[in-house]
Amino acid sequence: MGGALCTSAGAVATTAARVGHRAAAFSSINVTFERPATASAPAFQLAGTLNIPSTSESEGSNSTRFPGVVFFSGTGPQDRDGKQGPLDLGTWELLDSLASKGNVVLRWDDRGAGESGLPTGVQPAEMGFHDIMGDGRAALNYLKSRGEVDPERLFLIGHSEGGLIAALLSTEFEDSVAGLVIMSSLGRNLFDVTLMQVEAGMAQLPEEARATNLKLQVEIQTAVREGREPDWNVIGEEMAPVVRETWEKVLPIRKWWREHFLLDTDSIYSAVKCPALVTQGQADFQTHPDLDARRLAAAIVQGGKCIDMSLRVFSGLDHLFKPTGGRPSTLEMYSEDRRVDSSFIKTLADWIASRSVSSSEELRTCASV
Structure with a gap:
């Protein structure tokens, strides 16, 4: 174009x-x-x-x-x-x-x-x-x-x-x-822009770590958009405490995120x-x-x-x-x-x-x- x-x-x-x-x-x-x-x-x-x-x-x-x-x-x-x-x-x-x-x-x-x-x-x-x-x-x-x-x-x-x-x-x-x-x-929707920024910030990490972190990020954002709790075992049962910690960290922006994620x-x-x-x-x-x-x-x-x-x-x-x-x-x-x-x-x-x-x-x- x-x-x-x-x-x-x-x-x-x-x-x-x-x-x-x-x-x-x-x-x-x-x-x-x-x-x-x-x-x-x-x-x-x-x-x-x-x-x-x-x-x-x-x-x-x-x-x-x-x-x-x-x-x-x-x-x-x-x-x-x-x-x-x-x-x-x-x-x-x-x-x-x-x-x-x-x-x-x-x-x-x-x-x-x-x-x-x-x-x-x-x-x-x-x-x-x-x-x-x-x-x-x-x-x-x-x-x-x-x-x-x-x-x-x-x-x-x-x-x-x-x-x-x-x-x-x-x-x-x-x-x-x-x-x-x-x-x-x-x-684009902030959902996609945020994922792009997260991916860019992980460019120096090993491939396996990038994939795990991105999977967690997608689940956290999707849970916010859908108004539910995340799947605590999304990256493995042993990593459930990490998922819970991440979920608590995004508490101050959940409303802001969700309203953005629902915009057309x-x-x-x-x-x-x-x-x-x-x-x-x-x-x-x-x-x-x-x-x-x-x-x-x-x-x-x-x-x-x-x-x-x-x-x-x-x-x-x-x-x-x-x-x-x-x-x-x-x-x-x-x-x-x-x-x-x-x-x-x-x-x-x-x-x-x-x-x-x-x-x-x-x-x-x-x-x-």
Whole structure:
């Protein structure tokens, strides 16, 4: 399958806050918004930062409404700038650039990260995929409510698991969403992606050990998906204690896993109607250019509802869209001081700019996978 990209030419601006060589093109205010209660959890507060373009960048009109951008992060709690513990995932680099291009950007702390709270009395094992998606829905509703934002020009950017959430919300908010950007997301079900990652992590083990571990992994995941206990003797009666220990270790993620394992990813992407840009790093070892990016891009096109789909696979970039320097990508590399690739940031900024036109203007279309 071939790929095609529809973009318009344009430079990406950066801000003084990061590079120190020119006045910032946006102001920033700290915000909080409510994550509504559900049947199983009370309401709580999420926190973030709203970047608002300077009026000098918008013909000097205080009444100008800008396109709105909201970012949905990948798995694991991250703060509003893409910090996860000691790791700098580089989210701030992309969002700073988009704010400098005349977009209102909402960057927010995931639940339990930064200044965002957690629902009182809810244990980690009680949190699932749909809870995380509900957090994203609250963020999107907040951005849409802001007076600075054009409620019909919202852009959703999702990285990894966040790409799946962004796709679902783009359908739910179809009258407001002007564009969807999917970054290194899952084209397959998480069940299959997890098995791929486990297999890759066992590459140096003897063949017999790999086969035994994979058999255990498949049984644990299948038991979670089917809502049952695993076969304790799946790898031999003498290994039953190992199976029980493994089962206990996955307790905190069982709900999250099961909700993921029951998703129909092809149907989720085939329902997308808005313009969509699918991006992937060729060197990514967590998701795959063919098995994920091209598959989900094909699902969007084959759904027949989206007439403006672009796919771009970036050579030499990893799951974080950072250059690997020709090396195989590894988790250890995430701790290195590397920057998000500037050509990737430019591609996203140009794509959003070209689709930020008013609804009366004609969009170029691209639907080749």
